[in-house]
Amino acid sequence: MLVALKKSDLYSSLWRSCDELRGGMDASQYKDYILTLLFVKYVTDKGKSDPNSLIDVPAGGSFDDMIALKGDKEIGDKINKIIGKLAEANGLEKVIDLADFNDEEKLGKGKEMQDRLSKLVTIFADLDFRGSRAEGDDLLGDAYEYLMRHFATESGKSKGQFYTPAEVSRVLAKVVGIGPGTRQDHTVYDPTCGSGSLLLKVADEAPRSITIYGQEKDNATWALAKMNMILHGNEDADILKGDTITSPQFTAGRQLRTFDFAVANPPFSTKSWSNGLENDYGRFELGRPPEKNGDYAFLLHILKSLKSGGKAAVILPHGVLFRSGAEAIIRKELLRRGYIKGIIGLPANLFYGTNIAACIMILDKENAQARTGVFMIDASKGFVKDGNKNRLRSQDIHKIVDVFNRQISIKRYSRMVSLHEIADPKNDYNLNISRYIDSSEPEDIQDLHAHLHGGIPDRDVDALSGYWEAFPSLRGTLFMGNRSGYSDLAVGVTEVQQSILDSDEFQKFANEVRSQVDDWFTTHRPILQALDADTLPNDLIAQISDDLLARFKNTPLLDEYDVYEQLMTYWHGVIHDDVFLVMNEGWLDAAKPRKAIEDKGRKLSETPDLIVGSGRSATKYKTDLIPPALVVARYFANEQAEVDALNATADEASRAVEDYLEEHATEDGLLAEAMDDGKISKVLATARFKVARHEGTDPEEVKALRHLINLYNDEALAKKAAKEAQAALDLATLKKYGDLTAHEIKLLVLDDKWHATITKRVAGELNALALALVSRIEELGERYGETLGNLEAELSKLDRLVAMHLTDMGVK
Structure with a gap:
């Protein structure tokens, strides 16, 4: 049976395959086995469905040949030979054949290896890439990244550097300058390309593709990059091996080759960067980096590798912005020549191999001499916790890219800093972002006069001006004047929330927000209901999400990026899988249980x-x-109401039993004789009832037992009725799935599922805004609710009470 190739299915299946190999290896070793099998399976399936596939799958060199080996005593050696044939047929020796599937130290001996590899091959056999179209390639690439992320997480501090988080790669790709005007013959270069994910993210931004070049020092990681390029349809990418600083591979005589664009995530602060360096290719004309820190060696290599109008985006540790000595000299020259276009400060703990915060430095040689400033962004606070690492959200990526590309100044986030200000003696070409952007939140200042005399300072109320602009009369509802510069709450602290939620202005605002979402969805519903095998999901979500962002740009209070994030989170968690199912199976088949x-x-x-x-x-x-709840809500609301009523009746019957037992099943109660370990089941009650009647026991006990048995019977009947009704509803629901038309399926998915969920999620943002206002007003009300005079009066009252009690006790 072939697992439905949803993104989530693929990811989980691949990661389960890793579990089969954990025994003798750490992540940095078993990734080679997993990714090699993924590659062979993919090209095998691709070859069956795509006659133009650039990868030749020879006889005896396919994944199907591996499946035939399940249970074979020589499975390891024979898998090696299969991979060898595939490698030889495509010139991929030392690329896809690095993992030894016959290594007894890693895979076990005899039966252990035989079973382990057989299970592993079986898991991959359950995946089917034959239906893969353009989005299928993206899906596979996402799966590759998913594995890379897991491998990097588990590989430990020193071995996670082959992977740049996809979210950071997207930022670099979008700020480096690639766009609609980029041609296929434009070139992009990564001198420390790792597994190639950063280069591929850049290539995704080029509408007509782009020519890819990369260099990687580590042999196994270079092989990963070669495979990654093929998996993404970039078989022609030129990925070479070698140390970029001491042995650059892209040269023209004694000069470095130059490129239109460059992106890189070099190893941070390499101490041995110059070991074996013979020819510097003129890279250090602006200054020689310190011997024990190679950050600027990579940056200057990239600068030298750019054409006269070339652009680059490079991930670097924050230290490059402010360190002194040789680095300060280089930094000063870079600024004086106008090469630094911008700097983006990132959150800490994004990268594998280090917890430190990093930045993106954007270099641009085009019109460098005319550059008069550096655009800076402090994006250090925009992230979400993801396990033991931090991760940029969709909204963080979009905001960084929008703000940088449009050069938008936002208080505490971004601004253009003039070279004059940077060169000022007090700064002396120091680029530490905190010198130029104060991203700290304003201090919540306590007002001593208000603590002494009461009243809420007007400056604290004024600070909520965004709310008063959106709800002009709400301030007058919540506050009244006290004295000059101070106000009092016009409602009780406990009434603040309801006053806000019930206000006409808030209700009107909530309705307008809902209408904006409705209008947005109505606009895009035609393309959503037209989903088919040729849909490009990445283009689809880019179109509808950007429109949602634009629609909320001028909505007061609501941050358009927060609204955007609600859609994107739901897209990644649910809609993407739904779209892919419809693409591959059609609306009717995708909806079948x-x-x-x-x-x-x-x-x-x-x-x-x-x-x-x-x-x-x-x-x-x-x-x-389609979740069953949606089918039930649309077609079986009455039946569900009946089930709910029967369940409520059953719950009442159960509570009646519990209440009666609580009253009478005590040591001195009427049901004490029927108790066993403090409990009385129906069986015990019935048995005791028979004995009690036969022995002529206390009539009240007999009466109590009879009543308890009746209560148990009522409960059983109620539960049976509810269970039978639920079973009938489940059967009717299952039958309804088979009767659904394409039109009905689209109503359920588009309106009842997607539209309703997105509306609810955006409403959640609105509620969060309201609760933030409530919380702040309650805080201020409680902070200044007790004046010094009130406290002194209360203290005096307590003193008098204590004195009276002492007098009553005869104490003077």
Whole structure:
């Protein structure tokens, strides 16, 4: 059976495959095995569906040949030979054949190796790339990145440097200057390309493609980059091996070759960068970097590798912005010549191999002499925690790119800093971002006069001006004058929230926000309902998300990037998978329930969405596209209401049993004789009832037991009725899936699922705004609610009470 190739399925299947190999290896070793099998499986499937595939899959060199080896005692050696044939047929020796599948130290001996590799091949056999189109390539590339992220996370501090987080790569790709005017013959270069993910993100920004060049020092990582390029359809990318500083591979005689664009995430602060350096290719004419710190060696190499109008974006540690000595001399020359276009400060702990904060330095040789300033962004506070690392969100990426490319000044975030200011003696060409952008939040100043005499300082109320501009009359509802410069709350602290939520202006604002989302969705509904095999999901989400962002740009209070993030989070978590299902299977087939996978031996069990029947005869279903709740809400609302009512009746019956037992099942209660370990089941109650009647026990006990049994019977009947109604509803729901038309499916997915969820998520942003206002007003009300006079009066009152009590006790 072939697993439905949703993004989430692919990711989880691939990561499970890693579990099969964990025994004798760490992540830096087993990544080579996993990614090699991924590559062979992909090109095998691609060859079956694409007659123009540039990769030749020879007889005896395909993944199908590996499947035939399951259980074979010589499986390891034979897999090596299969990969060898594929490598030889495509000139990929020392690229895809680096992992030794017959290594007993890593994979175990005899039966252990045989079982491990057989399981591994089986997991990959469940994935099918034959239907892969353009988005399929992206999907596979995302899976490759997913594995890279996991491998980097688990490889430890020294071995995670082969991977630049995809989110950071996207920022570099979008700020380096590539756009609609970029041609296929334009060139992009990464001198420390690692696994190639950064270069590929840049290539994605070029509408007509771009010519790729890269160099990587580590042999295994170079091989990963070569495979990565092929997996993304960039077989012609020129990726060479060698140390970029001591042995640059892209040269023209005694000069470096030059490129239109460059991107890089060089190793931070390399201490041995100059070991073996013989020819500097004129790279250090602005100054020689310090012997024990290679950051500027890479930066100057990149600068020298740019054409006269070339542009580069480079990830560097913050130290390059302010360190003294030789680096200060180089930095001064770079600025005086106008090569530095911008600097973007990033959050700490984004990168694998280091926790320190880094920055992006943007170099631009075009019109460098005319440059009069450096555009700076402090983006250090925009991130989300992701495990033990930080990660840029979609909104952080979009904001950085928008602000940099449009050179927008935002208080505490971005500004153009003149070279005159940078050169001022007090700064002396120091580029530390905090010198020029104060990103700290304003201090919440306590007002001593208000603490003494009461009243909320007007400056604190004025600081909420954004709310008063959006809701002009709300300030008058919540506050009233006290004395000059101070106000009092016009409602109780506990009434603030309801006063805000009930105000006509807030209700009107909420309706307008909802209408904006409705109008946006209505505009794009035609292209969403036209989803088919030729849809380009990346283009689709870029179009609709940018429009949502633009629509909320001038909405007061709401940050358009927060609204954008709600859509993007839902896209990555749900809609992308939905779109891909529809692309590959069509609306009708994508909506059909499928039997849930139950194979606990291979860790592939799925949580069912719908269960029909009970016990061993139960059939469990997954409904990937349309959750059962949506079908029920649209077509079986009355039946659901009946089930809810029956469940409520069953709950009441259960509570009646509990209440009766709580009252009478005590040591001295009427039901004490029927108790066993403090409990009385229906069986115990029935048994005791028979004995009590036969022995002529206290009539009150018999009466109590009879009542308890009746309560248990009522509970059983109520639960049975609810269960039967639920079973009938589940069966009707399953049948309804089979009767749904394409039109009905689109209503359920587009309106009831996507539109409704996005509306709810944006409403959540609105509620968060309201609660932030409530919280601040409550804080101010409580802070200044008790004056010194009130406290002194309360203290005096307490003193008098204590004195009276002491007198009553005979104490003077």
